Structures are given as C-alpha cells and as structure tokens.
Amino acid sequence: KQEVTQIPAALSVPEGENLVLNCSFTDSAIYNLQWFRQDPGKGLTSLLLIQSSQREQTSGRLNASLDKSSGRSTLYIAASQPGDSATYLCAVRHGSGNTGKLIFGQGTTLQVKP
Amino acid sequence: SQTIHQWPATLVQPVGSPLSLECTVEGTSNPNLYWYRQAAGRGLQLLFYSVGIGQISSEVPQNLSASRPQDRQFILSSKKLLLSDSGFYLCAWNNERTGIMNTEAFFGQGTRLTVV
Numbered sequence: 001k002q003e004v005t006q007i008p009a010a011l012s013v014p015e016g017e018n019l020v021l022n023c024s025f026t027d028s029a030i031y032n033l034q035w036f037r038q039d040p041g042k043g044l045t046s047l048l049l050i051q052s053s054q055r056e057q058t059s060g061r062l063n064a065s066l067d068k069s070s071g072r073s074t075l076y077i078a079a080s081q082p083g084d085s086a087t088y089l090c091a092v093r094h095g096s097g098n099t100g101k102l103i104f105g106q107g108t109t110l111q112v113k114p
Numbered sequence: 115s116q117t118i119h120q121w122p123a124t125l126v127q128p129v130g131s132p133l134s135l136e137c138t139v140e141g142t143s144n145p146n147l148y149w150y151r152q153a154a155g156r157g158l159q160l161l162f163y164s165v166g167i168g169q170i171s172s173e174v175p176q177n178l179s180a181s182r183p184q185d186r187q188f189i190l191s192s193k194k195l196l197l198s199d200s201g202f203y204l205c206a207w208n209n210e211r212t213g214i215m216n217t218e219a220f221f222g223q224g225t226r227l228t229v230v
Contacts, residue, residue: 034218034219036221041202041224041226042223042224043120043204043221043222043223043224044204044206044221045221046218046219046220046221049218089158091158091219093219101160101163101173102148102158102160102206102219104157104158105157106157107157
C-alpha cells in the first residue's frame with residue numbers, strides 16, 4: 001500500500017531564507033508527483049508536476065526534485081516571503097487502470113515571518 | 115482555460131438531514147472527476163471518482179454517494195448526514211486516457227461542511 005510522508009509537519013523561518021520541504025513515498029511505482037499549496041480554508045493550488053521520468057521541475061522561486069528509486073521528493077523555496085506561508089502538500093499518482101489515484105501526504109505547514 | 119466550481123462554500127446541516135454538493139468543470143470535455151474529503155489531522159482521502167457519465171467508483175464505504183448526470187457535473191450526496199460526515203470536501207479533475215497517466219490534477223475551492 002502506497003504511503004506518503006511529509007517532514008516536517010510544521011516549519012517557521014524568517015523572511016528571505018531558503019528552505020526545503022521533504023516528501024517520501026513507499027512504493028516507487030508512481031506515474032508522477034505533484035506539489036500543491038493550500039491556504040487556510042481554501043482549495044489546493046497546483047505548484048509543480050514532476051513526471052516519473054523527470055528529475056526536477058522549476059517554477060519561479062520553486063524547484064521540485066524527484067528521486068523515484070529512493071522514494072523521495074523535495075520542494076525547494078528560494079528567498080522565502082511572508083506570502084509563501086501556507087500548507088504544502090505532495091501527492092503521488094499511483095495505480096492501474098483508467099484512473100490513477102492521488103495519494104497525499106499530511107502536509108507541511110510553513111510560516112514565513114517578516 | 116479550464117475552471118472548476120464548487121458550491122456552496124460553507125454549509126451547516128443538522129444530523130439526519132440530506133446533503134447535496136455540486137461541482138462543475140468548464141473548458142474541457144470528458145474529464146476524470148474526483149471527490150476528496152479533508153478531515154482535521156487525517157489528510158486528504160479519496161471518496162469517489164468518475165471516468166464518465168454515470169460511471170462512479172467508490173473508494174471507501176460510507177454514508178455518502180456520488181452521481182455524474184452530465185459530462186462536467188459531479189454531485190456528492192447523502193440521504194441522512196452523520197456527525198462524522200463533517201469535513202472539508204474538495205472536487206478535482208484531470209484529463210487522462212488509458213495508458214496516459216501523467217496529467218496534472220486541479221482542485222476546486224472546497225466546501226466546509228459542519229454537521230451539528
């Protein structure tokens with residue numbers, strides 16, 4: 001059974017710091033991995049999608065890496081800003097048939113202090 | 115561009131009352147549709163998914179049901195709500211075809227359901 005773990009559960013950093021969020025999964029047979037951002041009481045906003053054949057994806061100050069063989073992904077946020085404060089969720093697309101299911105981690109809640 | 119709408123945004127319902135949450139997607143055709151629930155401290159749990167009109171798969175036994183009366187409409191229902199049905203319900207979609215499993219998933223803004 002696929003399990004996704006995110007460490008740490010919460011993180012507080014001063015503004016301007018570079019930081020890394022971690023995501024690990026137990027079954028390397030994934031189609032892709034997706035990072036999301038969730039603001040309090042809101043839905044999920046897709047940040048980055050990494051295909052199983054890729055090693056990293058970049059969008060602005062965000063860089064996500066994927067090491068499928070070791071079951072790990074990291075989300076690197078450069079020069080953090082207070083507006084980056086949110087919960088970050090990683091999810092792997094795992095399964096067979098016509099629908100791959102997204103399996104989510106519990107999330108890392110980030111607070112960036114001005 | 116594609117958009118996904120969920121309503122209502124918040125809902126407070128008494129135990130035993132019925133439920134109907136609606137999700138619609140615009141700007142795409144034949145999407146895969148999903149209902150997730152996010153309960154405090156439990157992460158996101160997939161409840162139902164649909165690959166086409168009238169095709170519903172349930173992931174976990176529960177007090178809820180889902181229907182897809184139109185290509186881009188997905189409805190979550192209950193005949194009698196339980197306290198344990200409280201949570202944050204999220205609708206999602208993606209476009210996938212057999213053998214092509216690498217597309218991005220997009221989520222709605224969610225419905226906060228409180229059963230009292």
